[in-house]
Structures are given as C-alpha cells and as structure tokens.
Amino acid sequence: MELSTPRKKVVVFDYGFGNIRSAERALAHVGADVEVTRDYDTAMNAEGLLVPGVGAFASCMKGLREARGDWVVGRRLAGGRPVMGICVGMQILFGRGIEHDVETEGLDEWPGTVGPLKADIVPHMGWNTVEAPQDSRLFAGLDADERYYFVHSYAVHQWELEVSNPAMRAPQVTWATHGEPFVAAVENGPLWATQFHPEKSGDAGAQLLSNWIDTL
Known part of the structure; x- marks a missing residue:
C-alpha cells in the first residue's frame, strides 16, 4: 500500500494584525x-511559522510583543526553524520603522529602515512585477513577468545586511518599483519574507x- 506524505504543519501567528483567514486558506x-x-x-513546534501583518x-x-511573537520569532530563528513574514509582517523584521515622523523599533533580524514610499500615487495598491535573483528558491518555477498583489505605503529602500563569510549563502533579495525601487522579498536562511501578499x-x-x- 502506498503511504501518503504527511502534510507540513504551519502556524499562522495570530497577534491581531493581518489577513489571517486568507493566509490560512x-x-x-x-x-x-x-x-x-x-x-x-x-x-x-510547527515546521513553519507565518507572520502576517496589516496596518x-x-x-x-x-x-x-503583547502576544510574545517577538520571542517566538527570535527563538525559532536561533534554532534554524523557518519563519515567513508577509507585508507589515516583513517590515517588522527590520531594525526600525518611521511613520509620520515617529520611529518604532522593529525585531532587528535585518538591519534597515522602513520608510514612506516616494511615488505619485500612494498607497501602492494593485499588481506589480518583481525582479528576483535567478537562483531564488522562493520564485522557483515562476516566470519573470508574473505579477503579485501589493498594498502598502511604506517600504525598505536599501538592503544593508552584508555577509562577509564566503562559506555562507548570501541573502537573496527581490526588488520591485513603485516610484522608486524597494525590497519586495527576501530569502535569508530560515527567514523569508514578502512585501506583497502571496x-x-x-x-x-x-x-x-x-x-x-517544500523547504520546511
């Protein structure tokens, strides 16, 4: 008798912000x-943790922080356990966010600042293409002209993490443009994230x- 492959256990972290039911489905x-x-x-204990974010x-x-999600993300990554952030769930992985001249400390898993998009039309709402590295695992099997759905007014405009150890795999950074280039996705060891909503x-x-x- 052929045995079915067990499904990977994924937790969508519910801390009150994010399209959790859409992500679940x-x-x-x-x-x-x-x-x-x-x-x-x-x-x-889940094989994968997804951190959504809206607002x-x-x-x-x-x-x-109130839901202890900062501890969950930090402990999982310390043990090499996969985490994926979406939209603001990606932004909070960076060092800080600045909104309306108010600076807020992020999780600082990556150095960098989330700031306002400088474009004629904000928010950036709708479909857009991205520029992914050729060896991206996240975008494997997807055509270069595929479009993804964005809803945001803030973004990371500069990638600051440098990897000096040649034995380490460099982070794979995907870019998109709306008025100016911004980080659309990152693959960095067990930590992956997208600014758009997959x-x-x-x-x-x-x-x-x-x-x-498939990587879990």
Whole structure:
C-alpha cells in the first residue's frame, strides 16, 4: 500500500494584525496542515511559522510583543526553524520603522529602515512585477513577468545586511518599483519574507507558498 506524505504543519501567528483567514486558506490550498494560533508552544513546534501583518508598523509591533511573537520569532530563528513574514509582517523584521515622523523599533533580524514610499500615487495598491535573483528558491518555477498583489505605503529602500563569510549563502533579495525601487522579498536562511501578499496573488502566489512549504 502506498503511504501518503504527511502534510507540513504551519502556524499562522495570530497577534491581531493581518489577513489571517486568507493566509490560512491559501496555505491549506497548497497542502499545508494549518493552524491559526498565538499559543507559544504550538508556534514553536510547527515546521513553519507565518507572520502576517496589516496596518501601522507601531501597532503591529505592539501587538506582536503583547502576544510574545517577538520571542517566538527570535527563538525559532536561533534554532534554524523557518519563519515567513508577509507585508507589515516583513517590515517588522527590520531594525526600525518611521511613520509620520515617529520611529518604532522593529525585531532587528535585518538591519534597515522602513520608510514612506516616494511615488505619485500612494498607497501602492494593485499588481506589480518583481525582479528576483535567478537562483531564488522562493520564485522557483515562476516566470519573470508574473505579477503579485501589493498594498502598502511604506517600504525598505536599501538592503544593508552584508555577509562577509564566503562559506555562507548570501541573502537573496527581490526588488520591485513603485516610484522608486524597494525590497519586495527576501530569502535569508530560515527567514523569508514578502512585501506583497502571496495569499492574494492568485496562482503565482500559490506557487510561491508551495515553494516555501517544500523547504520546511
């Protein structure tokens, strides 16, 4: 008798900010065993942790800290356990965010600042292409002209992390442009993130989430 492959356990961390039900449905659609929770032990023991985020940087950070999400993310990454951030869930992984001249400390997993987009039309809302590295695992199997769904007014405009050890795999940074270039996605060891919403990006977003699950 042929045995089925066990589904990967993924937790969507529920700290009060983010399209958690959309993320839950999208992950289940591509074959993950999904649970939405803020339970510390469940989030720590899952094979993958997804951190969503919608709204203001400061509010997301406050909610995340109150739910002990900062501890969960830090402990998981210290043990090499996969974490993926989406939208503001990506932004809070950087050192700081500046909104309306107010600076808020982020998780500082990556150095850098989240600041306002400088474009004729803000927010950046709708479909856009990205420029991914050729050896990207996140975008594997996806055409260069695929479009992804963005909704944001702030972004990271400069990638600051430098890897001096040649034995380490350099972070894979994907860019997009809306008025100016900004970081659209990052793959850095167990920590991956997207500024766009894969759960709202149709078949391309489903392929991207499937690529992440395949690495768990």
